[in-house]
Each structure stands twice: as structure tokens, then as C-alpha cells.
Amino acid sequence: MFIEVKNAVKQYGSGESLIRAMDGVDFSAEQGEITVILGPSGSGKSTLLNMLGGIDSPDSGVIRIGKTELTSQGKSGLSEYRRKHVGFVFQSYNLIPDLTVRENVEVVADISKEPLSIDDLLETLNLAKHKHKFPRELSGGQQQRCAIARALVKNPQILLCDELTGALDSKSSRDVLMMLEKINREFKTTILIITHNEGIAGMADRIIRIHDGKIVENSMNRKKLPVSDLEI
Amino acid sequence: MVLNKRYIRNFRSNLSFFLSITILTALVVCLYVAFDSSYGVQQESFNKLLDEAQLEDAQFMTLLPIDDVQELEEKHHVTVETQPYIDLHMENSEAEVRIFAPSSAINLYRVQDGRDLESDTDILLNGLFMQRQNLEIGDSIDLDGRTYHICGEVIRTDYLFCLKNITDTFSDSDRFGIGVVKESAFVTYEKKDMATVYAVRYSDKTDVTAFRKALNEKYGTLSYVDVSNNSRIQSPKDQFDELSYTVQIILPTTMVFMVLLIAVVLGRKIKNERKMIGVLHALGYKRYELALHYSVLGAIPGILGGILGVLFSIPALAPLSDMLIEDKMEVFYKVTHITWKSSLIALVLPTACYVIAVFITALINMRGSAIDMIKGLKKNKKKRMGLRKAKLSFRTKYKLRAVFGHLPRTLLVICGIALGGTLVAFTFACVDSIQRYVDTSVKETGEFEYEYFLSSVKTGVPDKGAAVMAASFEVKDNPDLITLMGIDDTSMIHVKDSDGNEFPLDEDKFYISEMSAFAYHVKAGDTITIRNIADLKEYPVHVDGVFVNGSQSLMVASRSSVNKLLSMPENAYTLVMSKEKLPYRDSELLREVSKSSLSEALDKTINQGMKDLLMPITVIAVIISVITTYLMVNILLNESTSVISMLKVLGYRDGEINRIVTYIYHLLLPIGIALGIWLGTVLNRLNFESQTAKYNSFIENYVTPKSLLICVGITLASYVISMFLLSSKVKKVEMVESLKNNQE
Ligand SMILES: Nc1ncnc2c1ncn2[C@@H]1O[C@H](COP(=O)(O)OP(=O)(O)OP(=O)(O)O)[C@@H](O)[C@H]1O
Ligand SMILES: [Mg+2]
Numbered sequence: 001m002f003i004e005v006k007n008a009v010k011q012y013g014s015g016e017s018l019i020r021a022m023d024g025v026d027f028s029a030e031q032g033e034i035t036v037i038l039g040p041s042g043s044g045k046s047t048l049l050n051m052l053g054g055i056d057s058p059d060s061g062v063i064r065i066g067k068t069e070l071t072s073q074g075k076s077g078l079s080e081y082r083r084k085h086v087g088f089v090f091q092s093y094n095l096i097p098d099l100t101v102r103e104n105v106e107v108v109a110d111i112s113k114e115p116l117s118i119d120d121l122l123e124t125l126n127l128a129k130h131k132h133k134f135p136r137e138l139s140g141g142q143q144q145r146c147a148i149a150r151a152l153v154k155n156p157q158i159l160l161c162d163e164l165t166g167a168l169d170s171k172s173s174r175d176v177l178m179m180l181e182k183i184n185r186e187f188k189t190t191i192l193i194i195t196h197n198e199g200i201a202g203m204a205d206r207i208i209r210i211h212d213g214k215i216v217e218n219s220m221n222r223k224k225l226p227v228s229d230l231e232i
Numbered sequence: 233m234v235l236n237k238r239y240i241r242n243f244r245s246n247l248s249f250f251l252s253i254t255i256l257t258a259l260v261v262c263l264y265v266a267f268d269s270s271y272g273v274q275q276e277s278f279n280k281l282l283d284e285a286q287l288e289d290a291q292f293m294t295l296l297p298i299d300d301v302q303e304l305e306e307k308h309h310v311t312v313e314t315q316p317y318i319d320l321h322m323e324n325s326e327a328e329v330r331i332f333a334p335s336s337a338i339n340l341y342r343v344q345d346g347r348d349l350e351s352d353t354d355i356l357l358n359g360l361f362m363q364r365q366n367l368e369i370g371d372s373i374d375l376d377g378r379t380y381h382i383c384g385e386v387i388r389t390d391y392l393f394c395l396k397n398i399t400d401t402f403s404d405s406d407r408f409g410i411g412v413v414k415e416s417a418f419v420t421y422e423k424k425d426m427a428t429v430y431a432v433r434y435s436d437k438t439d440v441t442a443f444r445k446a447l448n449e450k451y452g453t454l455s456y457v458d459v460s461n462n463s464r465i466q467s468p469k470d471q472f473d474e475l476s477y478t479v480q481i482i483l484p485t486t487m488v489f490m491v492l493l494i495a496v497v498l499g500r501k502i503k504n505e506r507k508m509i510g511v512l513h514a515l516g517y518k519r520y521e522l523a524l525h526y527s528v529l530g531a532i533p534g535i536l537g538g539i540l541g542v543l544f545s546i547p548a549l550a551p552l553s554d555m556l557i558e559d560k561m562e563v564f565y566k567v568t569h570i571t572w573k574s575s576l577i578a579l580v581l582p583t584a585c586y587v588i589a590v591f592i593t594a595l596i597n598m599r600g601s602a603i604d605m606i607k608g609l610k611k612n613k614k615k616r617m618g619l620r621k622a623k624l625s626f627r628t629k630y631k632l633r634a635v636f637g638h639l640p641r642t643l644l645v646i647c648g649i650a651l652g653g654t655l656v657a658f659t660f661a662c663v664d665s666i667q668r669y670v671d672t673s674v675k676e677t678g679e680f681e682y683e684y685f686l687s688s689v690k691t692g693v694p695d696k697g698a699a700v701m702a703a704s705f706e707v708k709d710n711p712d713l714i715t716l717m718g719i720d721d722t723s724m725i726h727v728k729d730s731d732g733n734e735f736p737l738d739e740d741k742f743y744i745s746e747m748s749a750f751a752y753h754v755k756a757g758d759t760i761t762i763r764n765i766a767d768l769k770e771y772p773v774h775v776d777g778v779f780v781n782g783s784q785s786l787m788v789a790s791r792s793s794v795n796k797l798l799s800m801p802e803n804a805y806t807l808v809m810s811k812e813k814l815p816y817r818d819s820e821l822l823r824e825v826s827k828s829s830l831s832e833a834l835d836k837t838i839n840q841g842m843k844d845l846l847m848p849i850t851v852i853a854v855i856i857s858v859i860t861t862y863l864m865v866n867i868l869l870n871e872s873t874s875v876i877s878m879l880k881v882l883g884y885r886d887g888e889i890n891r892i893v894t895y896i897y898h899l900l901l902p903i904g905i906a907l908g909i910w911l912g913t914v915l916n917r918l919n920f921e922s923q924t925a926k927y928n929s930f931i932e933n934y935v936t937p938k939s940l941l942i943c944v945g946i947t948l949a950s951y952v953i954s955m956f957l958l959s960s961k962v963k964k965v966e967m968v969e970s971l972k973n974n975q976e
Contacts, residue, residue, distance in 0.1 A: 053881075055881060055967045056967075076885065079880070079883055079884070079885055080883070081883075082881065082882065082883035083882070083883025083884070083885075084883070086883070088881055088882070094874070094878050094881075096630070096875050096878060096879075097875075098630055098633045098634060098637060098875075099626055099629065099630060099633075100620055103626040103629060103630075104626075106625075106626040107626055107879070107882065108882055110625070110626065110627075111882075111883065111884065111888075132620035132621055133620075150882075
């Protein structure tokens with residue numbers, strides 16, 4: 001398995017206010033799969049994704065991505081892992097305001113070994129004519145596509161998306177998702193998508209449901225649809 | 233309001249920030265209050281002392297005793313008092329005590345400690361003398377065979393700086409003191425051992441020139457010393473003047489500027505909360521409610537800093553007031569309380585500024601629609617800095633935009649660093665300038681080592697040394713004295729222009745020193761009218777050049793030119809200058825001055841005193857500089873946390889992040905430092921210029937390379953330390969946290 005999570009536990013607070021954000025999560029996925037994670041608010045989706053991305057670490061349990069065992073890495077090890085292998089896309093785009101679209105992508109290209117061509121990527125993402133604009137000058141969808149370009153430029157092994165369409169209308173959402181579909185097809189990138197939108201689950205190879213920090217369903221999607229046919 | 237819970241959280245999460253501005257406020261307040269109080273109260277009591285003592289306007293000695301004081305007084309509307317004294321030897325000691333009877337109209341004595349005179353064997357002595365002789369109130373002292381009971385400590389305003397001879401440069405309390413005994417005791421001394429000076433006070437109606445002319449005609453003026461030329465009285469006054477600019481202008485201005493700086497910084501801090509303000513506003517909080525809510529964030533460091541500052545200043549008062557009076561002078565007042573004015577300003581000013589800054593920022597940030605605010609959009613979108621297509625790496629562009637695209641912040645940081653360094657640079661420049669003045673001014677005077685002022689006019693040439701015709705003159709409409717020197721041997725004194733070329737001492741050519749040129753506002757080509765102190769006879773002199781000498785008020789010409797001007801025999805002289813010690817007898821001399829004693833005196837009176845006083849200012853200035861720099865770096869990091877956390881998420885290493893985000897101000901640091909030093913030296917120049925006008929010494933602005941290095945080093949070190957402290961803060965920036973709060 002490419003992604004393996006074994007008995008991961010993450011707790012916040014203590015005593016009365018103790019929260020088990022992850023309560024013995026076991027989870028695995030193959031390379032090149034699109035996984036959609038569903039679950040009610042506060043169920044621990046982001047927590048799981050942050051662990052997979054090496055932003056956060058579990059209190060106990062094991063997380064392995066490819067050959068890297070994240071749970072035995074220190075801060076700098078995790079930093080290296082993020083740098084080499086992971087692309088992130090968040091609901092809030094988190095672009096750097098003082099840099100243009102192209103420069104925001106450059107930030108990541110600059111530290112990757114074999115970055116994709118920035119201009120080709122922006123072309124693919126329909127951002128070519130906006131590449132010299134600052135984030136403030138873009139719509140939400142355009143900003144999100146820029147964030148995707150930034151995540152993809154290093155050609156990551158794994159792409160983590162936390163509610164990436166949360167702030168977008170359905171047209172923009174579809175555009176963005178089609179992008180992911182294309183990337184998955186072309187580069188065999190492993191993609192994990194957190195969403196509240198059941199419709200999006202249709203594009204997944206694997207669907208995971210989380211409830212109260214526990215995985216309640218982990219199944220393959222037998223009726224995988226192209227993004228163009230999704231009802232979102 | 234539930235909102236109030238936010239205060240504690242806000243303070244806790246920004247602890248180092250609020251702590252820095254509170255301490256910074258406390259420091260500038262303390263500096264201001266402590267100096268303003270000790271200086272202000274001291275000076276006030278000094279003036280009161282002079283006032284109450286009916287200080288003389290001048291003192292003089294005459295050839296013939298004045299037989300009809302009353303006639304003089306009535307005719308010229310003056311008060312004249314005969315003030316006889318007698319110098320008595322202290323038993324088993326080299327010391328002498330000058331005894332006065334209590335005067336009735338001028339130069340009244342004040343009992344500083346102990347009790348007033350009651351019996352004929354009671355004596356009051358000056359404090360410094362008692363201290364040096366290990367005498368206490370209640371002890372007895374034997375003077376020329378009589379035993380006195382020391383009943384108290386006395387101050388005579390005409391002996392604040394206790395010089396035995398009025399022309400002395402040093403006071404030496406090991407060997408000389410003053411005392412007051414009852415009139416009935418004083419009359420029992422031998423008349424022939426007494427000396428007499430007359431003290432005079434003028435009234436509004438007095439025509440001083442007419443009085444002095446009449447005095448000379450009738451009684452023959454031997455000496456006349458205006459109060460402004462009397463170093464027994466002027467020395468403590470000069471001390472106040474030396475500091476007045478620092479205390480009255482520089483420290484208050486520093487406080488005001490620092491407070492303004494902090495206010496701006498606070499405003500910026502609140503601006504970071506615009507989103508929060510927007511949400512609360514959208515939730516229905518009224519504008520002024522919110523503005524008031526945030527004002528508390530300004531009020532707390534203001535009030536706390538003010539109170540701490542005032543509290544810090546109280547224990548500093550006593551040592552400061554001691555330092556204000558140089559230890560060779562009579563301490564006439566110990567300050568123990570702070571002034572109402574300064575503490576009120578200290579408590580109100582910072583708080584008011586901070587509250588206003590925060591209040592206004594909050595209000596301004598509520599001008600746009602709530603939606604815009606929630607989104608974090610500014611109403612009038614600032615244009616981001618260009619360079620969109622420039623072929624530069626994103627790192628360079630980021631840095632350039634961070635510096636130039638946020639000009640207010642950049643300027644704030646530069647100003648902050650500069651202001652932090654200004655006071656440090658000022659104190660160093662001040663000490664350096666004085667040191668150089670002391671070092672060079674005595675050297676500048678010439679090659680002589682000894683000056684022998686003869687008790688009578690001689691003619692011809694002395695066996696050894698160079699003959700000089702020297703006499704002191706007043707300058708019309710200016711009581712300050714100038715010394716006219718006729719000399720032929722120019723190897724003794726320097727009469728050179730600023731390029732080092734010697735002025736030829738040709739017939740009827742007169743040159744004046746830089747200091748006199750400055751004091752009397754004359755330049756080469758002008759005519760200056762000098763007048764004899766005794767008979768007030770006037771001599772107009774054409775000034776042919778100004779020679780380098782910033783410490784003496786001098787006019788120099790050849791001996792024959794001077795003697796011709798004064799209608800003296802061509803080869804007359806009154807002073808002998810020499811490179812080695814000459815065997816004159818005491819009776820042949822009025823006084824003897826050695827150059828080393830001159831420089832020692834300068835060093836003691838100007839240099840040491842000033843250095844002592846600047847020391848505490850320097851220490852506080854350094855701390856201020858460190859904290860300000862820290863604050864400036866803090867602003868930058870606070871405003872960059874979202875970028876930092878994003879770069880972290882993207883896999884940037886801490887060092888790389890620092891290089892992109894936190895090091896952008898490396899460029900500004902040199903500008904800040906240079907500006908700070910420049911401002912410091914400007915203050916220093918203003919400081920000395922203001923003093924030159926007051927008491928005619930001419931101190932040039934000067935900073936040694938060493939001090940420059942130290943100033944740069946201090947700011948640099950505080951910058952590096954701040955960077956170090958804050959880059960550990962970079963490490964602490966949480967990735968998850970910052971992803972959660974909706975960034976731009
Ligand atoms: N830093 C934290 N401190 C304390 N509790 C936390 C922290 N981060 C998350 N939690 C808690 O952990 C639980 C899981 O949070 P998480 O963000 O993973 O939920 P989520 O499934 O992503 O929800 P949503 O769909 O609303 O984004 C929640 O109950 C949350 O309150
Ligand atoms: Mg979430």
C-alpha cells in the first residue's frame with residue numbers, strides 16, 4: 001500500500017474537555033488513487049489530512065507514505081517530506097499576497113528538484129493571462145487554481161486538498177476538479193480530497209467516511225464518474 | 233462586555249510586545265521625570281537661594297577705603313556693603329578658614345544644617361570644608377589660638393565654588409574653607425590682618441557706568457568683578473547651563489518622539505485586527521464601543537509604563553541631584569521629590585497618545601463596509617508594488633515589495649531604529665566633543681608651560697621666559713572679559729588661522745581668538761571696543777584676523793602695539809610665559825598658572841561632571857535602543873506570520889524562511905543606524921551651540937571612530953539579538969493554526 005495509517009490517535013485538551021480528533025484511525029490507499037474523505041464537521045477530516053501531509057503528527061500510531069515513515073520523522077524530516085512529495089490545496093487559498101500568480105508558483109518550483117514548466121502549468125490551468133496579477137486581483141476560483149498550480153508544480157507524489165471547492169460556485173468547482181482529474185490521469189498523482197459535497201465523491205476511486213475521529217467506511221467506488229458528469 | 237475577555241488573551245498572546253512597549257514607556261518616562269525633577273527642583277532652589285541671599289551684582293576693591301557709603305548709595309541708587317574678612321589658620325593643619333561677619337544687606341549667609349550663631353565662640357563652616365576636615369556639627373575647631381564651637385553648616389552664595397582667590401581655577405577644601413562668626417566676635421580680630429571687598433547691588437535706576445566711573449575717580453578702582461565673571465558664583469550656574477539643553481530639550485523631545493513611535497506601533501497592531509473589528513461591527517457592536525474596547529489595549533501599557541517610570545525615577549533623584557552639583561561645589565539642596573508637572577505629563581502623555589492612536593486606528597478601520605472588513609479588504613485598495621514582469625527571482629521581488637510596497641511600515645522601522653540609536657549617539661558625541669575640547673583647547677593655547685602674573689608692571693626683558701603685556705578688559709555692552717596680550721615671542725602662543733598659517737604680529741595688527749569672535753559677534757575687519765575695568769576708558773580696536781583658540785577669550789598683538797594702545801612704555805610687561813618653571817618669589821606674583829593645572833581644571837569641571845551625568849543616560853539609552861529595535865523587528869514578524877506559516881507548509885526550512893521573510897530589513901538597518909547617529913550628532917551640535925551662547929565656550933561637534941563603532945555595534949547587536957529572539961518565534965509559528973484563520 002502507498003498510504004498506510006495504523007491506529008493513529010490524536011487528542012486535544014484534557015479531562016472534561018478532552019477531544020479525540022483521531023481515535024484509532026486505520027486507513028490505506030494505493031498509489032495513483034483519488035480518495036474522497038467525507039464526514040460531518042468536526043469529525044477529524046482535516047486532522048487526518050494534516051497528518052498525511054506532515055503538518056501535524058499523531059500522538060500515537062504509525063503513518064507511512066511510500067517508503068517514508070512520517071511518525072518517526074522529526075520536524076526537519078517532515079519539512080523535507082513536505083518539500084519533496086506533498087502538494088497542498090486549502091479552502092482558504094493561502095497565497096502570498098506580495099507575490100504575483102507566477103511568483104507564487106515559483107515559490108515551490110524554486111525548491112523542487114524537477115519542477116514542471118510553470119508557464120505550461122498556468123496555461124493548463126487557464127491562468128496564463130493572469131500570471132502577472134496579484135492574488136487580490138483575482139476571483140476565488142482563479143486564486144484556487146493558482147493554489148493548485150503551486151501544489152502541482154513540484155509534481156508531487158501526493159496531493160492533499162482540504163475543501164478546495166468550499167468557497168467556489170459549481171462552475172468553478174467543476175473546472176478545478178477537472179484539473180485534478182487530468183493531473184491524476186497524466187502524472188498518476190495520488191490525490192486525497194476532503195469535501196462536504198457528496199456529489200464530488202463520484203469522481204473518487206476510494207471513498208472514506210469519518211465519524212467522531214473513527215473511520216466508519218473505507219470502500220472502493222464502483223461507479224466512478226468523469227468530473228463532467230458529476231452532480232455538484 | 234464579553235469582549236473584555238479578549239483583553240487578557242490579547243495581552244497573553246502578545247506578551248513580549250506589550251511588555252516591550254510598557255518597559256520602553258517606563259524608561260523614557262523615568263529618564264524624563266528623574267532629570268526634570270532633580271534638575272528643575274535643584275535649579276529652582278538655586279535661584280531661590282541666590283534671591284534670598286541678596287546676591288551681589290558685582291564686587292570690587294578700591295585703593296582708598298570708601299568713607300561715605302551712604303552718599304554713593306543715594307547718588308547712584310545702589311546698595312553697597314563693606315564685607316571685611318580675615319583668613320585664620322587652623323591648628324595642626326595647613327588649612328585656612330576665611331572668616332566673615334554676618335552681612336546685613338548683600339550675600340547673606342544661610343544655615344544649611346545645625347543652628348544659627350548664638351554665642352561669640354560659635355562658628356558656622358561650609359559643608360565641603362567640614363567634610364574634607366572630618367568635622368561634624370558639635371565639634372570644636374582651633375583657629376589661630378582661639379577655640380570655636382561648630383554650630384552648623386553655612387552657605388554663602390558668593391562662595392559656592394570655594395576659591396581662595398577669585399582668579400583661581402581650583403577649589404581645594406583640604407586647605408581652604410569659609411566660616412561665619414558673630415559680629416561681636418569678628419570685631420575682636422586685628423584690623424590689620426583683615427581684607428576688605430565691597431559688594432554692590434544695583435537697582436533699576438542705577439547707571440552702572442556712571443557709578444563705576446565715580447567710584448574710580450573718588451577711590452581708585454583696584455578690581456571690579458561682575459557677578460557673571462565671578463567663578464565662585466558662576467561655576468555652579470555653568471553646571472546647570474551645561475545640562476539645561478539636555479534636560480530641558482533633548483530628554484523631553486526624546487520622550488515625546490518615543491511615545492509617538494510607540495503610538496504608531498500600537499496603531500499598527502490594531503490594524504492587524506481589522507478583520508476582527510469587521511466581524512464585531514457586523515455583529516452589531518457600535519463603532520465607538522469597539523473603538524473604546526480597543527482603546528483599553530492602548531491605555532494599559534500607557535498607564536502601566538507611566539506609573540512604573542515615575543516609580544523608577546524616585547530612587548534616582550537623590551544620586552542624580554548629587555551628580556548635578558559637581559563634587560567641588562557646595563551642595564545646596566538635595567532633591568527628594570518629583571515635580572507635579574513632570575509626573576503629570578509622564579502619566580498623561582503616553583496614555584493619551586496610545587489611546588488616541590488606537591482609537592483613531594480602530595475608527596478608521598471601521599470606515600469601510602463590514603463585508604470588506606471581514607474579507608480583510610481595504611476600502612481604497614492600495615496598489616501593490618509593480619515589478620510584475622521583472623526578471624528577478626521571487627525572493628528578491630518579495631523583499632523589494634516588502635520594503636517598498638509597505639512604505640509606512642518601512643519608514644516606521646527606519647525611524648524606530650534611528651530613534652533608538654539617537655540618544656546613544658548623542659551621549660557618545662557629547663562626551664567625545666568635550667574630551668576633544670579638553671584635549672585640544674589647552675594644546676591650542678600655545679607652547680608655554682607656565683604663566684607668571686606679576687604683581688607690578690616691569691619694563692625691559694625678563695631673565696628667562698617671554699615678556700607679555702597682559703591685561704583684562706571688558707567689552708562694551710558685554711560684561712565678559714577679554715584678555716589683551718602683547719607678545720613678541722610667538723613660539724609661546726599660537727596665533728594661527730584654521731589652515732595653520734601664522735598671523736604676522738606686525739605693528740598695530742590685532743587678532744582675536746575664535747572664542748571671542750564668537751562671543752562678541754565680531755569677524756576680521758570689524759572694530760571691537762574694549763574698556764578698562766577700573767576707569768572704563770574705551771579703546772576701539774580694529775580686528776585683523778581670527779585665530780584658532782576655542783577656549784580662551786583673547787586678543788593678541790605685538791608688545792609694542794599693545795603698549796602703544798594702552799599708553800604704556802614700549803617695553804612694559806606684566807606677565808612672563810615660560811616653558812620651564814621659573815624661581816619667582818610669591819611676593820612678586822599675583823598668581824601662577826601652569827598649563828597642566830589648566831587642563832586638569834578643564835577636565836575636572838567640564839569633562840568629569842558631564843561624563844558622570846551622561847553615564848546613566850547612556851545606560852538607559854542603550855536599553856531603549858535595544859527594545860526599540862526589538863519592537864521594530866517584532867512588527868515585521870507579526871505582519872508576516874501568514875507567509876511564514878505558508879512557507880513552512882510548503883516545506884521551506886526555517887533558515888530559508890528567515891532569509892526570505894525576516895532578513896528583509898538588513899537593508900534598512902544601515903540606513904536606520906546612520907540616521908540615528910546623524911540625529912545624535914545634530915542634537916549634540918545644537919546642545920553645544922545653545923551653550924556657547926550661554927557661557928561662551930566653543931565646543932565643536934566631534935565623534936571618535938571608536939564611539940561611532942560602539943554606536944553602530946549597539947544597534948547592530950540589538951538587531952542581531954532581536955533577530956535571534958524572533959527567528960525562534962518563526963520556529964514557533966504553527967502551521968495548522970495559521971491555516972485555520974482565514975488568511976487573505
Ligand atoms: N488545535 C486544536 N485544538 C483543540 N482542538 C482541536 C484543534 N484542532 C482540531 N481540534 C478539534 O478536533 C476535532 C477535529 O477537527 P477537524 O478540524 O479535523 O474537523 P473537520 O472534520 O476537518 O471539520 P470541518 O469539516 O468542520 O473542517 C474537532 O472537534 C476540533 O474541535
Ligand atoms: Mg476541516
